Amino acid sequence: MNYNWDKVLEQEQAKEILTSFYERRRVPHAFIFNGPEGVGKYFTALQYSQILYSDFSDNIKINAVRNIKNLQEPFVKLIFPLPRAKGETSEDSSIEKLSKEQIELIQNEINKKVINPYYKISIEDANTIKINSIRDIKKFIGYEYQNAPLRFIFIVDADLMNEQTQNALLKSLEEPPKGIIFFLITSNIDKLLPTIQSRCWIVNFNPLSEHAVTKVLIDYFNVNENIARKVAHFSDGSVYKALILLERNLDLLLEKIISVLRYSIGKRFSTAYNELLESLSEYSNEELKVIISLIKIWLNDVIKHRYNNNNFYFVDYKETIEKFNSKFYDADVENLYHKLDVIENYCDKNLNLNVLSLNLIFELASLSIRN
Incomplete structure (x- = not known):
């Protein structure tokens, strides 16, 4: 069975591991997707989340897949680095004290990610994943939704959590409610605490081939084929690096x-x-x-x-x-x-x-x- 892997380029070993978990009905409650930037780790997590709804009734499955693709709560909680607002405390929500303009920018970046899974969210002064975002996760998993039997938490650039933030995440990883699955996505696993790593199943991702990078540049960024091929040649198998070279x-x-x-x-x-x-x-x-x-x-x-x-x-x-x-x-x-x-x-x-x-x-x- 294909399981909707067609759009995920290469990464056959990762897809095989994930498919095996699903077929044996032994899906871990938390994964670390580790590998170079721009090789499809986030996209794989997104597609796998949809695959995990394959055995549900059509009504539940269709609704879930649509909401997962659109990164809609309560099906998906997307965590990524955010700027810190003036006067913000650890008790505030992650965006509560941000300006209207900042919140609009964040939503625009999320919308771009919905349209293009290879798009890298970029927000000024967003250098760390705030502890406030982890507290938002605790609220997210504290509710139950009958129409969302499986819910997913994507932590993008997970290595940008400091030690305090990672320790705050540990409690949720240790005692996750049924139906909650974490995906910690990182290009630098060594920055994650051993206690975090030990509570997750680590799936390693490899650089893409030049052909795959070229295809992503053409299909998702509308790059001219000849330019895409030349840039991919120097990309080390990373769409992210290819885009930097393209911009430069x-x-x-x-x-x-x-x-x-x-x-x-x-x-x-x-x-x-x-x-x-x-x-x-x-x-x-x-x-x-x-x-x-x-x-x-x-x-x-x-x-x-x-x-x-x-x-x-x-x-x-x-x-x-x-x-x-x-x-x-x-x-x-x-x-x-x-x-x-x-x-x-x-x-x-x-x-x-x-x-x-x-x-x-x-x-x-x-x-x-x-x-």
């Missing part, structure tokens, strides 16, 4: 990265630093991670060239790869790659962007140090 103009970004590499290797640190800052449109650690990932792709191309594999990602900059290897063939590219992994991980820890940027430039400069 990939060709210009690749050109900037080549400049950063040239100036760093040439030890023109000030110029390299300025070029790097110009490549960061939002001056954020998240954007720096994208830059680092593209530099790592260039390093992979360097390694490929050393093994006579000319299937480059930076195909328009083949000459720079050839020149680098002719001059610095003994450079320890693999070691640098691992050091960039470390800097990339530091970006998630909200360390100072200027420090991270300078570290990146100095590490790149090490490529020109002769043994």
Whole structure:
């Protein structure tokens, strides 16, 4: 039986695990969907919620599926980072003290998510999941609805709960009422407390293929096929990263990265630093991670060239790869790659962007140090 999985691209292992739970009637009360940003974790949770209504009568099922698709309570409670209002206390509801304009913006973002499950909700100054939102969950699960035998709580960017908020969630995870199922969706499971993880069934998600990313860009974001293919090529299997590259103009970004590499290797640190800052449109650690990932792709191309594999990602900059290897063939590219992994991980820890940027430039400069 297909179970309405058609729209969920790839992720066969995750779908197999979830289908098995359903067929054995042993669905856990809480899941953690863990994996890279933009690979379909939320969409899978949304589709699975509809699948779980498959055995109900048509009247209940049709009504439930419609409400789940529209993220309507009492069937769905959607939790995501929200801004904190002036004078807000932990006793207020999550939006009670927000301005009318903020509430309208939040509703508009939710509406966009309803239309496009790959859309990432973005609200200014919304950097954490508030404890107020967890208290809203407690109220949500405290009521019973005869026409909603199964109800679902989606916590998007669950890793943005601080320790206090996660501890507040624990009680609901420990003693969930019948018919309540949690989906904690995260790209950084290590930020979730062990006590949270131990109370959830962890389902891991993988990067998408270039074909799948291309299809999502075309079908859900109306991107031209040729542009979608090029962006997907550099996306690391993430729709989210592909959209960043799309917004940034990939060709210009690749050109900037080549400049950063040239100036760093040439030890023109000030110029390299300025070029790097110009490549960061939002001056954020998240954007720096994208830059680092593209530099790592260039390093992979360097390694490929050393093994006579000319299937480059930076195909328009083949000459720079050839020149680098002719001059610095003994450079320890693999070691640098691992050091960039470390800097990339530091970006998630909200360390100072200027420090991270300078570290990146100095590490790149090490490529020109002769043994």
